[in-house]
Amino acid sequence: MAELSLPDLDPTSDRAVFRQIADHLRDAIERGALAQGDKVPSEARLMEHYGVARMTIRNALQVLQSEGLTVAEHGRGVFVRSHPPVRRLASDRFARRHREQGKAAFIAETEEAGGTPSVDSIKITEATPTPDIAERLGLAAKDRVIVRSRRYLINGQPVETAVSYIPAEIAKGTPIMQPDSGPGGIYARLEELGFQLDHFIEEIKSRMPLRDEAKALRLAPGVPVFHLVRTAYAGDGRAVEVCDTVMSSDAYMLTYELPAR
Amino acid sequence: MAELSLPDLDPTSDRAVFRQIADHLRDAIERGALAQGDKVPSEARLMEHYGVARMTIRNALQVLQSEGLTVAEHGRGVFVRSHPPVRRLASDRFARRHREQGKAAFIAETEEAGGTPSVDSIKITEATPTPDIAERLGLAAKDRVIVRSRRYLINGQPVETAVSYIPAEIAKGTPIMQPDSGPGGIYARLEELGFQLDHFIEEIKSRMPLRDEAKALRLAPGVPVFHLVRTAYAGDGRAVEVCDTVMSSDAYMLTYELPAR
DNA sequence: CGACCCTACACGTATGTACGAGTTGAGGAG
DNA sequence: CTCCTCAACTCGTACATACGTGTAGGGTCG
Incomplete structure (x- = not known):
């Protein structure tokens, strides 16, 4: 504290x-008097x-924490949050030319940026879709879907969870049901099956994480998430996959190109 | 409380x-035992x-509030947050055909959805750009820009603040400097000036609001914001406008269409 | 019958106290 | 010199208490 000088309270203020x-x-x-990683x-x-009183101080620190400015570490102190390098997601990240290079988008991008990508918690099941998923895929309520869920990490730090839904009619008995879906990922497999992909639609919400999400992504308090739902459409207009992802807002910046036409 | 039954504490738990x-x-x-708007x-x-003790209860309520699940109202009680209708922003919202209909994108969309749009706090100044803005616009550090800032409201509820930066060289002496920039908004004016718009690039981050932002958008605690920066490019590749917007994540869902090519 | 006020009741702010539990580094034991 | 113990410091959890301030409803007074 020798370094940091703080003003006194203003007793006339009604704040x-x-x-x-x-x-x-x-x-x-x-x-910048307190830099990233500095101890408060x-x-x-x-x-x-x-x-x-201590509660007054704790209330103040609580404010900063819920603003995402600091993190408290039990037994060590309160620290100014440092922000991890941001992954930029470009709007052409699912372009065919990337798939043809043989790596899934996440692996390729992370390696290019000098990070070590990994994927864990891969689970593949078959289930009946929720009404929302069924509607997005144009399925009837009793149709079946293949559910692929997994978690993405960079340098061991989880950054994103994703759950894909593919009509069972399409995916049954194909490499899509394997944990490692092969070069180019499941979009490459879908094209091999004759579903030429035409476009994707992404819907993006931002909100605070649920408890399970905060745990799975090891989110500090005060860090919101992107909730992104992407639907992949084949050339005939049919929806062939829905991918529901939750991303740490710390780790991502999304970029999109829009036509002016 | 006659209605709501809560379990007892588990004294053996270490939670x-x-x-x-x-x-x-x-x-x-x-x-759903407590529905939106219900009193906790x-x-x-x-x-x-x-x-x-009361502090224990307050800590519990604080958790829910910072998760964005509840809001406390002084003197009234704590309520389950109700979510306002969401505005969906489509990726073609800046298409020329919309501009040609004579209304700015925000006004047209809101009216179509049955809401009453308004815009306030319009301020127009001339300034030297920050390094970030200068770079995006391809300007030198000492060039000048026109700064248009405003706040958008739906039914009187603020949902978004926006600040546009246009090179002074382009905007000086044009209707862009007027508070009411005329039918179709400033993008229509830019096209009249000969800058045929080609495409936009949007960068999206999500984070907790700063204090001023929370105030301007009347955000409840636990509500993050979208921070979106859009750059407009003319046909010759020149950046002609940068728009820096902060949106209540409660009020918006963003949607984008991506090519699979 | 209407305007006002008063009173419960709600959350907001603040003090003081106590003990628990994780971290760190200094100092002593071997 | 190394290992270990322990004290000091940190934040986490919980209790008890007090008063301030905003809200809403009911009763009273004009």
Whole structure:
């Protein structure tokens, strides 16, 4: 704390004390007086500096944490969050020319960026689709789908979970049912099966993670997720796959190109 | 509370008491036992039910609030958050055929969906661009840009703030400098000036709002924002506008169409 | 019958206390 | 010199208490 100087409280302000303290610390972070990875003064030090109760300090720190600015580590301290390198997802990432190079989009992109990609928790089952999935795939309620779920990691850090749904009628007995779906991924397999892909539609929402999602992606408090649902359409207009993914918003920036025509 | 039955605490669990309580309430919300807009039992009632201190209850409620599941209203109670109707942004929303119909994209779409659109806080200034904006527009550090900032509302509820940057060289002395930029918006004006738009590139991040953003968009705690930066390119490859927008993630779903070619 | 006020009740802010549990580094034992 | 123990420091959880401030409903007074 020798380094970091914090202002005093303004007793004339009607802004709550814990908010004033949160403002001071937020300010220090935004100014760069506290850099990424730096330790925020301990609760005890802040109590002493401001002359307030511990709960007041904890409320202030809670504000910053829920803003995603800091993380607390039990027994160590509170630290300014450092942001991992961001993966940019380009809108041509599913272009055929990429599939033809023989690697799944995720593996190729991550290696190119100098990271070590991995995929785990691969599970493949057959099930009856939810009404939402059935509608997207144009299926009847009692049709069956193949469900491929998996988790993507970069340098051992989970960044995304994905669940794909493919009509069982299409996927049954094909390499799509194998954990390793082969070069180019399942989109390459679908094209080999005669479903020339025409376009994809992606729907993107942003929200706070559910408990299970926060766990699976090891998300710090205050980190939202992208919830992206992509539907793949074959040339005849038929939907052949729906992919439901949850991505750490820390790890991703999405980019899209839109026509002006 | 006669209606809502909550389990008792599990004293053998090593899960913190406030987390167990949060789990019970989250569960009730997910089951639908507590529906959107319903009042969560008051702190006093929960204290009585569980036989714990108020801080323990408040910690539990804090968890739900930061997950975006509930909102507290001073003097009234804690309520299950209700989600406003979602505006879907289609990837063809900036297609020329829409501009030619004479309304800005936001106005037309909102009216079509049966809402009342409005725009306020329109400010137009001239400034030197930040390095990031200068790079996107292909400008030198000392070139000037026109800055158009505004806020969009639906039925009086703010949903989005936007700041556009246009090279001063292009916009100076044109209707782009007027608060009401005329039929079809500034993209129509740019085309009238001879800059046939070719395509847009949008970059999307998701994060928790800054304090000012939460205020401007009246965001409840636990609601993240989309931060979208769109660059408009003319036929000759020149960037003619950058639009930096912050959108309530509650109010929007983004959709994009990707080619498979 | 309407306007006002008062009172429960709700959450917001703040103090003080206590103990638990993870981390770290200094110092002592071998 | 190395290993281990332990103390000090950190955040996590929980209790008890007090008062402030916003809301809403009912009763009272004009």
